[in-house]
Amino acid sequence: MLALNRVAVTYGNGTQALKPTSLKLAQGQFVVLLGRSGAGKSTLIRTLNGLVAPTSGSIIADGVGSLDGERALRVHRRRTGMIFQQHQLIGRLSALDNVMTGRLGYHSSFRTLFPLPRSDRQLGLECLARVGLLDKALVRADQLSGGQQQRVGIARALVQQPRLILADEPVASLDPETAVEVLSQLRHICTTDGITAVISLHQIDLARRFGDRVIAMRDGSVVADASVEELTDQMCASIYRSEASGRSSQQAHHHSSHSQPQPVAAMEAAL
Numbered sequence: 586m587l588a589l590n591r592v593a594v595t596y597g598n599g600t601q602a603l604k605p606t607s608l609k610l611a612q613g614q615f616v617v618l619l620g621r622s623g624a625g626k627s628t629l630i631r632t633l634n635g636l637v638a639p640t641s642g643s644i645i646a647d648g649v650g651s652l653d654g655e656r657a658l659r660v661h662r663r664r665t666g667m668i669f670q671q672h673q674l675i676g677r678l679s680a681l682d683n684v685m686t687g688r689l690g691y692h693s694s695f696r697t698l699f700p701l702p703r704s705d706r707q708l709g710l711e712c713l714a715r716v717g718l719l720d721k722a723l724v725r726a727d728q729l730s731g732g733q734q735q736r737v738g739i740a741r742a743l744v745q746q747p748r749l750i751l752a753d754e755p756v757a758s759l760d761p762e763t764a765v766e767v768l769s770q771l772r773h774i775c776t777t778d779g780i781t782a783v784i785s786l787h788q789i790d791l792a793r794r795f796g797d798r799v800i801a802m803r804d805g806s807v808v809a810d811a812s813v814e815e816l817t818d819q820m821c822a823s824i825y826r827s828e829a830s831g832r833s834s835q836q837a838h839h840h841s842s843h844s845q846p847q848p849v850a851a852m853e854a855a856l
């Protein structure tokens with residue numbers, strides 16, 4: 586549903602956060618991004634909905650074409666839900682009103698000066714029901730627990746009726762048990778609705794438990810791209826190994842400068 590063709594990002598300060606990367610995401614796939622802090626996960630996620638423009642390369646989305654075009658990017662963003670680590674809810678607004686902000690992309694800026702249509706509110710309530718928070722619809726967001734706030738964040742993404750959900754460390758600020766609950770719910774919804782998901786996580790066990798596919802990044806490159814069944818302990822260990830920990834990590838680093846993701850066998854051989 587989305588294809589990256591040698592997409593690279595260099596920020597204004599000269600940091601090359603993403604080296605030329607080519608990837609294809611299949612509709613309905615639940616993709617987990619792993620990698621140390623600074624590996625480029627957020628940058629990759631942000632390029633997938635145009636929050637960061639590629640310095641080179643192109644992104645093609647099914648049905649809309651290259652995201653270079655303003656219209657294509659607008660359509661793509663509308664059908665792409667974002668979930669953030671810190672929820673980014675407006676604390677003084679109710680859970681429902683926060684969810685409704687996810688509909689704004691569907692209306693002109695003039696239209697948003699008026700209350701949103703009833704059908705939108707109905708949809709908002711349905712999305713809250715799906716994350717088990719219908720009874721909290723009118724409660725202020727800042728009176729909800731961290732886990733509940735993140736579920737409002739999921740409902741806000743769902744109200745966009747997305748084909749793609751992007752989540753940057755969505756459970757990093759939750760306790761382990763709540764993290765599992767939130768990810769289970771998100772995974773279940775994505776599977777039921779056939780939504781593609783790209784989610785960055787720091788916990789390999791959660792990646793194994795919930796992902797279909799794991800993409801590991803290091804220094805702005807994809808260094809492993811494997812289905813969850815193919816993911817070995819050795820590969821997992823290499824993702825978080827420090828830069829200065831010897832020859833094998835240097836080899837992995839060397840391989841990481843290739844523009845193409847390494848097939849699993851090559852990756853394992855390099856470790």
Ligand SMILES: Nc1ncnc2c1ncn2[C@@H]1O[C@H](COP(=O)(O)OP(=O)(O)OP(=O)(O)O)[C@@H](O)[C@H]1O
Nearest residue numbers: 596598600602620621622623624625626627628629
């Ligand atoms: N807006 C920016 N301007 C300049 N450099 C940036 C910017 N955002 C990120 N970087 C740099 O780009 C590199 C990749 O950062 P990115 O946030 O994508 O990594 P990450 O894997 O998501 O890390 P984390 O897990 O800490 O969020 C880092 O070196 C970072 O310092």
